[in-house]
Amino acid sequence: MEAKIAFYGGAYGVTGSSFLLSIRDTKILIDCGLFQGLEFENNYLPYPCKLQDVDYLVLTHAHIDHIGRLPCLVKEGFRGKVIATKPTFQIAKIMLLDSAKVMREHYKTLYKKSLRKGLEPPLPPLYDELDVVECFRYFQIELPYSTPLVLKGEIKITLRDAGHILGSAYIEIEDLKNSKKFLFSGDLGNKNKPIVRDFDLPPQDSNFVFIETTYGDRNHRSFEESKLEFLQCIRKTFEKGGNLLIPTFALERAQEILYILREFHEQQLLPPCFVFLDSPLAIKATKIYKDNPSFYDEETLELFQRIDPFHLPNLYLTEDKEDSKAINLIKSSAIIIAGNGTLTGGRILHHLKNNIWREECSLVFVGYQPKGTLGRKIVDGAERIQLFGEEVPVKAQIYTINGFSSHAGQRELLEWLSPIKDPERIFLIHGEPEKMKIFKDILSTRFCPEKIYLPHLLEEIPLY
Ligand SMILES: [Zn+2]
Structure with a gap:
């Protein structure tokens, strides 16, 4: 087997986006988002892979549900290189520092409450500001849009404009040895909004597509x-x-x-x-x-x-x-x-x-x-x-x-997929299951339903 994918977050759920793509001996993590809301306690579980072995972490954009576990990763042994656009790095720094502060304040409030009510003490914050600053040293490869980067002579990574927030990207990864293309949507943007450009369209020969489905069930108003x-x-x-x-x-x-x-x-x-x-x-x-x-x-x-x-x-x-x-x-x-x-x-x-x-x-x-x-x-x-x-x-x-909304609605998600001709698999990620199912039904009119898959958290799937 030459390539496999593992789903560490944003699978059968919206938050905590993180996917590990292994191509031969290269391990590329796509995003490392914080679980939020009802899924928050998942953040306390150890990362499901050996982080010392991860070579690269590619960040699609700087929302906390895509970057928020980065300090945990470094604490657990990640020593690879982080790849992202310049605004993503800049915004990630302030977002992560803020995240540490919010967790500390939240902990203080819960702790006082637990003392008052004689309850179990709350879980401690996941990280502090020092842990956050420590992880900045891995922000090593600033990659502009549409500028291919070849890793180890056999894997090509290109970031394209996802039109979601400033600096947001979707990721094209090509296994040059096997001519296989992977596409990770990150979060796709709504169209015709001010400030950021509309998203780029992906190549038609993508083999494995991982698409967000936050609003897969509906269209936004204009x-x-x-x-x-x-x-x-x-x-x-x-x-x-x-x-x-x-x-x-x-x-x-x-x-x-x-x-x-x-x-x-x-x-x-x-x-x-x-x-x-x-x-x-x-x-x-x-x-x-x-x-x-x-x-x-x-x-x-x-x-x-x-x-x-x-x-x-x-x-x-x-x-x-x-x-x-x-x-x-x-x-x-x-x-x-x-x-x-x-x-x-x-x-x-x-x-x-x-x-x-x-x-x-x-x-x-x-x-x-x-x-x-x-x-x-x-x-x-x-x-x-x-x-x-x-x-x-x-x-x-x-x-x-x-x-x-800075998220694509159903119409935009379908438009983004429109150039793709004959993918081997489409994975629906980053969405609530009921919405994913609605989106799957719609996609099934264009693609063979067996090729469309809703992965579960911690599932690992061989690709070729
Ligand atoms: Zn986002």
Whole structure:
């Protein structure tokens, strides 16, 4: 046997993406994501392979569900080279440092609670900031898009634009000895969005395809429709005299929201308001965005040469805690963008406490809410939630705008697959099983159903 694949995360589930491709004696790990939500405890299991033997780790992009276990890997013995685009490395650094901080704070809270209630102490954080800094030394091969890199003279790796977040890539790996091509989608982007380019299309002769299926079951509304919906949310909320909260991840969505609000402002559509970017991480990420204009789409690049695409008057970047607390004094006409995106922690929880019980306020979800998160509970219609040990009624208007998603919908996933002629196997990954099954049925009209496979966690499959 010359090649096999093992699924260490993102298999029959959404989080923890990680796949080990072995081609003869070369071992290439694709992503090493953190398990999140209900799957979090999986992070404490030892990595299922001998990490000392892994030669390369290729990162598709810097979301934590694709990079978050990297410090664990290094602690467990990984000494290989990490390959990624320049923005992925830059963003990965701030994301991992933030992840260490979030875990430490979360641990402190749980620990105090366990003492108070006489419970078992919580599991310790997976890593600290020192472990994170240690793993940066393995960030060794910065690879631009569409620039082939040959490993050991027999394996070619090329990163292509996945159109998901700044620097995101899908990965083509070619076994030159056997002329076999592997394709790992990473997370594919939605189309016609601002800032990043649309995804590239893969080669038609790909043999083994690993495709994400986060939204394999549905199509998103168009971006333009979603913008209108967003504008209406803002207007309605301000007419009622409330604030509008946007829980968002620090990456891409936060920058997109700023970009859209600036557009609204320039088109004189935005009512008078304050906009707060209340997330130190999003503020840092926005700086990285400004540092990498060569990764923008044409329109954003053209704008960038004249203005700052992520700035508008009355935008306040509240890095300090005190500034963040001062937002509590504002009872109406504020747009508060804060992390984290699924309400499992971060400053957004304080804003929820101050606003979610007020029916004149709104909570606007612009991203995917995994099972087991507070965000999902609210989206599913919870009437009361627990915040800082207190029960709080949910009275604010809840909106979900899915057209801002940085994930491809079903239509885009199919479009990305469209050039591929006759693959040997298609593996559906990074999705909830029920959604994968819907996507499988649709794919079965184009490809032989026996070739489409839903791998399970820890499954290992020989390829040739
Ligand atoms: Zn992602």
